[in-house]
Amino acid sequence: MRSLDDKAREAKGKKAAIGPDIDLDAYSLESPAHGELKDLQVLPAADREKMALAGLDISEGERAGTYIQKDAFPIHSGSHQDGLEIIPIKKALAEMDWIQEYYWKLASVDADKYTARARLDLQNGYVIRALPGKKITLPAQACLYLEKEGFNQNVHNIIIAEEDSELHIISGCASASHVTRGLHVGITEYYVKKNATLSFSMIHHWAEDVVVRPRSVGIVEKGGLFLSNYISMKPVKSVQSYPTIYLVGKGAVARSYSLLVGSPGSELDVGGRIYLKAKDTRAEIISRAITNGGNIISRGDIVGEVPGVRGHLECHGLILNGGVMHAIPELKGMVDGVELSHEAAVGKIAQEEILYLMSRGMTEEKAAATIVRGFLSVDIPGLPAPLQAEIDRAVDLSQKEMM
Amino acid sequence: MLLIEDLQVKLGNKKILRNVDLEILPGETHILFGPNGSGKTSLLMTIMGYPQYKVTGGKIMFKGEDITYMTIDERARLGIGMSYQRPPSIQGLKTRRMIEACSHDHIDVDALAGKVNFTDFLDRDINVGFSGGEIKRSELLQLMAQDADLVLFDEPESGVDLENISLIGNTINALLERRPDDEPCKAAKQCETVNVPTPFKTVKKIVESRSKMGLIITHTGFILDYVTADKGLVLYNGVVAGKGHPLEIFKQIRKVGYRECARCAA
Numbered sequence: 001m002r003s004l005d006d007k008a009r010e011a012k013g014k015k016a017a018i019g020p021d022i023d024l025d026a027y028s029l030e031s032p033a034h035g036e037l038k039d040l041q042v043l044p045a046a047d048r049e050k051m052a053l054a055g056l057d058i059s060e061g062e063r064a065g066t067y068i069q070k071d072a073f074p075i076h077s078g079s080h081q082d083g084l085e086i087i088p089i090k091k092a093l094a095e096m097d098w099i100q101e102y103y104w105k106l107a108s109v110d111a112d113k114y115t116a117r118a119r120l121d122l123q124n125g126y127v128i129r130a131l132p133g134k135k136i137t138l139p140a141q142a143c144l145y146l147e148k149e150g151f152n153q154n155v156h157n158i159i160i161a162e163e164d165s166e167l168h169i170i171s172g173c174a175s176a177s178h179v180t181r182g183l184h185v186g187i188t189e190y191y192v193k194k195n196a197t198l199s200f201s202m203i204h205h206w207a208e209d210v211v212v213r214p215r216s217v218g219i220v221e222k223g224g225l226f227l228s229n230y231i232s233m234k235p236v237k238s239v240q241s242y243p244t245i246y247l248v249g250k251g252a253v254a255r256s257y258s259l260l261v262g263s264p265g266s267e268l269d270v271g272g273r274i275y276l277k278a279k280d281t282r283a284e285i286i287s288r289a290i291t292n293g294g295n296i297i298s299r300g301d302i303v304g305e306v307p308g309v310r311g312h313l314e315c316h317g318l319i320l321n322g323g324v325m326h327a328i329p330e331l332k333g334m335v336d337g338v339e340l341s342h343e344a345a346v347g348k349i350a351q352e353e354i355l356y357l358m359s360r361g362m363t364e365e366k367a368a369a370t371i372v373r374g375f376l377s378v379d380i381p382g383l384p385a386p387l388q389a390e391i392d393r394a395v396d397l398s399q400k401e402m403m
Numbered sequence: 404m405l406l407i408e409d410l411q412v413k414l415g416n417k418k419i420l421r422n423v424d425l426e427i428l429p430g431e432t433h434i435l436f437g438p439n440g441s442g443k444t445s446l447l448m449t450i451m452g453y454p455q456y457k458v459t460g461g462k463i464m465f466k467g468e469d470i471t472y473m474t475i476d477e478r479a480r481l482g483i484g485m486s487y488q489r490p491p492s493i494q495g496l497k498t499r500r501m502i503e504a505c506s507h508d509h510i511d512v513d514a515l516a517g518k519v520n521f522t523d524f525l526d527r528d529i530n531v532g533f534s535g536g537e538i539k540r541s542e543l544l545q546l547m548a549q550d551a552d553l554v555l556f557d558e559p560e561s562g563v564d565l566e567n568i569s570l571i572g573n574t575i576n577a578l579l580e581r582r583p584d585d586e587p588c589k590a591a592k593q594c595e596t597v598n599v600p601t602p603f604k605t606v607k608k609i610v611e612s613r614s615k616m617g618l619i620i621t622h623t624g625f626i627l628d629y630v631t632a633d634k635g636l637v638l639y640n641g642v643v644a645g646k647g648h649p650l651e652i653f654k655q656i657r658k659v660g661y662r663e664c665a666r667c668a669a
Contacts, residue, residue, distance in 0.1 A: 352491045359451055360505045360549060361479040370504065374495030374528070 004109045008119035011110035018297075019240025019269045022211050024113060027152035027183040029121055031072030034147070040066070040076055046177055047145070053397065054172025054205040055390045056143050062386050064138040065128075070145045071153060072123035083134025083165070086142075089125040089156050099127065102158045106189045106217035106246075114213040118154045118187045125155035125186070130165035130196070139168040139201075139387055144186065146175035146210065152183040159188065161196035161224070168384055169198075173212075174205040181209040190218030192226045194249065199227040201387050203394050206236040208265065214241045222249025222278070227382055231394050232268060233261035235294075240269040242299065247274065247281035258287040259376050259395060262294025262323055271299025271328070276309035276338070283311040288376055291323030300342070301330040307337030317346040318375060373399055404428055404466065405450070405553055405616060411460035412449050419445045420641045423461070427553070430613030432579050434627065434649040435620045437638035438661040443620045444488070446638065447555040450618070451485045452478045465553065484551030486542040488558050492530040498541060499525040505548035512548075519544050519574055535562020536571075543574045554578055556619040560626045572629020579617040581631055624653045637661070 015021045037043065040058045043051075048058045057063050065079035065086045074088040092099040109119040125144075130136050144155055161167040175182060184206070192198045206212060220226045232239055245254045256272050274283040285300040302311035317325035329342040349371050357367035376395045380388060405427040412420035420442050427433055437443045449456040450463060452475040462471045470478055493501075502512045502525070516522045519540045530538060539559060546554055556575065563571055576582060619626060627649060635649030639661060645652065655663075 350491060353493050355453060355475055356487070356491050356493075357504070358474070358476040359479050359485055360501070360545060361476055361507070362504060363476050364474075367476075370496060370500075371493060374493050377495035 004104055004119060008109040008116040011116040012113055012120070014110065014112050014116065016112040016114065016213070016240065018242065019213075020238055020267060022183065022213070022238070024117055024152065024183070028148070028150050029152055031123065031151060032148055034070040034073040034075050037075045040068070050174045050176060050205065051143050051145065051172060053394075054143060054174040055170045055201070055203040055394060056141055056172045062138060063141045064136050065140045067126040067128070067142040068145065069124055069126070069143070069155065070147050071151050074124050074126075077126070079140070081136055081138065083131045084136045084140060084167070085127070085129040085131070086140060087127045089127050089158065090122070092127045099158065102160065102189060102191060103156070104189075106219060107187050107215055111215060114185045115187060115215050117152075118156055118185050118215070121154050122156055123154050125157045127158045127160075128167070128169060129160040130162055130167035132162040133164045134162075135166040136168065137166065137384065139170045139384065142169065142171045144171075144173045144184065146179050146182045146184065146206075148182075149179050150181050152185065154185045156187040157189070158191075159198065159200065160191045161193060161198040163194045163196060165193075166197045167199075168387060169200045170387060170390060171200065171202045172205065173202070175207045175210055179210070180207050182207070183211045184213070186214045188214065188216040190216070190226065190245075192218065192220040192224040192252075194221045195223040196221075197225045197382070199229070199383055199387065201229040201383070201391060202231065203390070204230075204232040204236065204239070205234050208235045209237050211237050212239040212241070214239075214243070216241070216243035218243065218245040218254070220245065220247050220249065220252040220254055222251060224249060224252045225382065226254045227380065228254070228256045228272070229380060229383070229391065230256075230258045230270065231391060232270070233259065233394065235263040235266050236268070237265065238267040241271075243272045245272065245274045245283075246277060247283065248277050250278050251280045252278060253282045255284040255380070255382075256286070257378055257380055258289070258298070259378070259391075260287065260289040260296055260298065262289065262291040262296040264293035264323070266294035268294065269297040269299070271297070271301070273301040273303065274311065276302065276304045276311060277306065279306055279308050281309045284313075286314045286378060287316070288378060289315070289317045289325060290320055290372065290375070291317070291325050292320050293322040295324045297326045297328065299328045299330075301332070302340055303332045303334065304338030304340055305334050307335050310339045311341070313342035315342075315344040316375070318372070319346065319348055320372070369399065404464075406464040407450070407461070408464075409461035410449070410458065410463065412445060413457045413459050414445060414455060418641065419456075420449065423643055425636065425643070427616045427618060429616060430580070431634065432581065432617035432619065432630070432632045434632045434635040434652075435618060435638060436635060436652055436656060436661075441638040441661075442641040443638050444557055447485060447557055447618065447620065450555060451475060451483060479549070479551070482552035483555070484546045484549045484553070485555040486539070486546055486557060486559055488561060490530050490538065490542065492528065492532075494528055494531060496529050497525070498527055498529045501529045502544055502548045505545045506550070510548055515547055516544055518547070519570065536564055536567045539563050539571055540567070543571065543578070546578055547574070552614065553616040553618070556617065558620050558622055560621065560623060568625065569629060572626060575617070575619070575626070575630050578615065579630075580613040580615045624657070627653055
């Protein structure tokens with residue numbers, strides 16, 4: 001049998017099914033060394049500021065644990081809470097046998113050249129695990145940071161919510177202010193076990209010429225709940241992301257929310273697919289996208305494979321100032337008794353709404369900003385208040401820049 | 404003071420208001436009658452400044468300024484407010500934020516909302532899924548926060564159940580600095596709502612103490628049981644067909660219908 005490395009080598013030149021093709025050789029794999037920091041307060045102010053914009057709390061006051069990786073090196077990794085483990089993946093691969101049950105078990109190394117690259121040129125990444133029965137109510141945080149100009153960062157993350165556990169993660173990706181160009185490839189495998197809850201909120205805060213290729217796959221067992229949130233509102237050259245989630249146990253639920261802003265020159269091809277493979281499973285994919293001159297493709301696909309499952313998809317897009325908005329909602333029912341629905345809308349701000357707000361004394365600009373802010377406000381059921389606050393803050397900040 | 408002189412208005416290619424003259428003095432409230440399609444809402448929207456209502460002649464003066472071509476927000480900041488019949492819903496905009504945005508000062512939104520039994524709605528998106536009565540209360544709450552000097556009400560009683568109509572009526576009175584006991588009760592129902600005794604004032608003093616102006620569209624006339632008004636006018640086919648005492652006009656309309664009334668009042 002061919003090894004995973006062999007398979008990866010064969011896929012080194014394999015273009016992705018969707019998204020613009022990227023020349024991997026145009027980026028450097030040489031990372032400067034970054035030493036470990038015990039105390040995050042010694043991080044340079046500029047880094048702290050950038051990380052804060054991606055949702056990181058450097059004081060760690062409101063966080064259960066932290067993982068930070070700069071370029072290829074983890075600079076801080078640790079948990080403050082009993083029942084929560086945060087380990088750099090290379091350390092886990094070297095020291096822990098159990099990681100082999102999860103590593104490359106959901107994602108395929110030969111899906112495309114990016115998965116192949118992450119397999120063959122793995123730098124690091126994180127393993128975050130909530131032990132059985134442990135309710136980790138404060139969010140754990142992770143940050144993948146690009147500091148070297150033109151660097152290709154390859155990470156692999158594994159997230160495990162063991163049976164009856166609860167785990168919330170905020171994952172902020174950002175680049176240093178002097179970085180304009182880079183490539184981030186990230187494999188993430190999510191395991192939500194029986195009756196566990198996992199929320200994963202990813203906030204991207206990259207730079208104008210950064211290319212991002214996340215490759216994520218998740219599995220949710222009986223009675224499990226997986227909330228996946230993705231926020232990308234800063235200029236970025238190209239993001240192509242299409243996570244797949246399998247609901248394999250009775251009553252498993254997955255909800256995915258995306259908030260996207262496409263700036264001029266940005267190309268966002270973002271969406272996801274959820275398979276409903278067991279009785280009473282439910283899925284929801286909701287996206288709100290605004291283009292300000294960028295190119296956005298908002299995808300969603302729900303596949304109902306057994307009777308008695310339900311799924312709903314919502315793609316709403318606003319074109320504010322040029323750009324292209326392409327909503328591609330897909331539903332596939334494979335048996336009798338599935339209930340799947342979608343609504344998609346691409347449009348502009350309703351003039352009637354602007355005039356209504358103006359008649360309360362707001363200027364036209366303020367009225368438009370207020371409506372856009374509302375458009376991007378989604379109350380995410382089941383998301384802890386600090387995470388919702390972090391998402392709201394990210395939306396507020398980027399909106400100020402956008403309007 | 405609001406002064407409208409010889410106003411001509413087009414909506415698209417259609418003339419919808421012709422030769423309209425109207426004067427509302429500080430402290431006065433006027434009632435606007437008229438059948439469907441007579442131009443009542445168009446007149447309010449034109450005063451508020453909705454750009455699709457094109458003024459092709461005449462002028463609108465407010466507080467001594469010519470506002471004929473001012474934008475909506477400029478008029479709002481000058482002190483004109485409007486209560487809509489069917490305002491748009493805005494996803495994601497919390498009612499609380501909307502109320503705050505209406506006010507020039509920092510206001511206690513919860514206390515204000517309590518006055519119209521609306522505290523439970525503050526964390527809901529504005530107008531999303533609101534019933535007819537809830538929309539009215541939300542509109543009045545926004546106007547309370549805005550504290551406008553001239554308030555335009557488009558059928559404030561439509562879609563409101565009997566339980567809430569006195570609340571709506573009393574709130575409109577409060578907005579227009581009117582108390583139900585300022586003037587003799589004109590209907591039995593109105594007397595029941597009088598619960599705050601006021602020291603005796605002469606009619607002159609009561610009128611002088613008011614500065615807020617109101618223009619209220621009513622279709623059914625129910626609101627007249629609660630809100631006292633100074634003058635009434637009838638719009639018919641885009642023209643002011645008659646002016647007079649609001650209750651007298653309403654009586655006539657009930658008796659002979661709009662068509663006849665427009666003739667007799669003229």
